[in-house]
Amino acid sequence: MTGGSLIGAAEADRIRESIASAVLAAPEGLAASLEHDGEGYLRLVAAARVGAEESSRLLREAIQGARAAGHSWDAVGGVLGVSRQAAQQRFAVKPPSPPAHPEPADGPERRVITPVTAFTEMAALEEAGRGGWHLVDYGPLRLVVEASDRTWEHRRALVGQRRRLTTEGWTRVGPGSFPWHYYKRIAP
CATH class of the missing domain: 1.20.58 (Methane Monooxygenase Hydroxylase; Chain G, domain 1)
Structure with a gap:
């Protein structure tokens, strides 16, 4: 082995x-x-x-x-x-410098949800989505969500499912984090 x-x-x-x-x-x-x-x-x-x-x-x-x-x-x-x-x-991941996507001065409010793990992040995103927040960035142990007036669905999928998910209306968020890619869409 x-x-x-x-x-x-x-x-x-x-x-x-x-x-x-x-x-x-x-x-x-x-x-x-x-x-x-x-x-x-x-x-x-x-x-x-x-x-x-x-x-x-x-x-x-x-x-x-x-x-x-x-x-x-x-x-x-x-x-x-x-x-x-x-x-x-x-x-080891170096401590994050300023967020990759800081809150725009004139744009929607952003929040960082931390700490999250591979086992808790989807529940955190489900709750955020029901409250009108959608994923815009992520990193080790953190999710960055942005406020909107809609409810959102979030999905984590294994690499290689992009084509199927995009035909179902999902939008990929960020470059991915092996073995996962993250997707979002406005809830029906």
Whole structure:
């Protein structure tokens, strides 16, 4: 088993194969070009760099999710195969500077709902939505909501459901936070 005995060797191999396949398949014609075109190898480097950056982002967001779910730095470090201190130094989220979306001087009122966890944030958003507040930003342990004269629905969905949700009238909020994306719509 790998990852602190949380996934097996076969599962780890499937993840590695999926990532390698995605890197080779995303740039059109890349795999075929490697047989006859030296430039294809530079395209492969570029595609692998994007894959590595995305994997790094997913790891950071997965760690933030584990922390928001109440897991200690000891537990996170154990899964990563490093000490608590090493995990915390590398992955701790720095205290937020001024909010990314400060309250507009002439716009609707904004509130920060904190602290929230992966287990409490949807209930907090449901309550806020019934009161006419909708999600405009979020971060570790916090939600930023804005006042409106409508009631709102909020939804958290796994990555990859965007197309279906947008056809149902949901609007995505923010860039996402692996493995989740956040959506909102005016309640019917």
